[in-house]
Amino acid sequence: MRFDVVSIFPEYLAPLDLSLIGKARTDGLLELNVHDLRTYTKDRHRTVDDTPYGGGAGMVMKPEPWAQALTEIAETSPASVPERKPTLIVPSPAGEVFTQKLAYELSEEVHLVFACGRYEGIDERVLEWAGEQFTVRAVSLGDYVLNGGEVAVLAMVEAIGRLVPGVVGNPESLIEESHSDGLLEYPVYTKPSSWREREVPEVLLSGNHGKIAKFRREHQLRRTATRRPDLIDALDVSSFSKTERNI
Ligand SMILES: Nc1ncccc1[N+](=O)[O-]
Numbered sequence: 065m066r067f068d069v070v071s072i073f074p075e076y077l078a079p080l081d082l083s084l085i086g087k088a089r090t091d092g093l094l095e096l097n098v099h100d101l102r103t104y105t106k107d108r109h110r111t112v113d114d115t116p117y118g119g120g121a122g123m124v125m126k127p128e129p130w131a132q133a134l135t136e137i138a139e140t141s142p143a144s145v146p147e148r149k150p151t152l153i154v155p156s157p158a159g160e161v162f163t164q165k166l167a168y169e170l171s172e173e174v175h176l177v178f179a180c181g182r183y184e185g186i187d188e189r190v191l192e193w194a195g196e197q198f199t200v201r202a203v204s205l206g207d208y209v210l211n212g213g214e215v216a217v218l219a220m221v222e223a224i225g226r227l228v229p230g231v232v233g234n235p236e237s238l239i240e241e242s243h244s245d246g247l248l249e250y251p252v253y254t255k256p257s258s259w260r261e262r263e264v265p266e267v268l269l270s271g272n273h274g275k276i277a278k279f280r281r282e283h284q285l286r287r288t289a290t291r292r293p294d295l296i297d298a299l300d301v302s303s304f305s306k307t308e309r310n311i
């Protein structure tokens with residue numbers, strides 16, 4: 065999987081040199097190229113923004129530097145073959161919501177390109193023009209406003225990259241995670257079994273795998289019903305036991 069990120073703050077992406085993603089890059093499982101948008105400007109001041117047509121506060125990112133950067137990336141893309149185009153993700157509060165399901169879908173791609181907007185955003189014509197060379201998707205982390213796309217890219221590259229086979233040492237750990245089965249994950253405990261007069265639930269020390277699985281499932285349901293009732297509505301309860309339906 066190849067990632068390309070274009071930003072006016074390339075140093076914002078430095079954390080992707082660390083930990084799991086950093087190791088996967090060293091191991092050749094993931095490739096990550098970060099590009100400074102200002103490299104693609106032609107004027108002495110390396111201008112990337114200008115005032116918005118129609119007025120209003122703030123500045124808009126000029127189209128031409130983006131066209132130069134994205135064209136160069138598309139020309140070297142492993143996905144730029146007739147039946148496939150690389151996917152261009154534009155992090156934006158006006159985008160579709162990023163979910164674990166979308167992370168899995170995107171982890172199947174061979175080449176993901178991220179355009180980090182700043183200011184009031186990127187001239188809309190860039191996203192229209194890019195549709196010739198890319199599958200363009202505006203994607204949001206959630207309903208709040210960041211100052212730019214870089215933080216969202218850190219989150220998405222981690223969420224997507226860790227799903228690429230071989231990146232996470234034990235693929236088992238990807239199975240029982242929050243949102244993997246539509247539910248939040250169960251509470252976890254480790255040694256000591258008694259800590260500040262608080263005990264680990266007895267069933268987890270029993271070695272009875274059936275009872276442990278039942279305990280964990282019930283706590284997933286309870287936690288989801290309490291913290292994210294919206295996820296419960298989306299579940300197919302036909303697979304639930306009678307007890308589970310009453311939690
Ligand atoms: N929420 C956001 N705000 C600004 C830029 C990007 C964003 N996002 O979620 O991808």
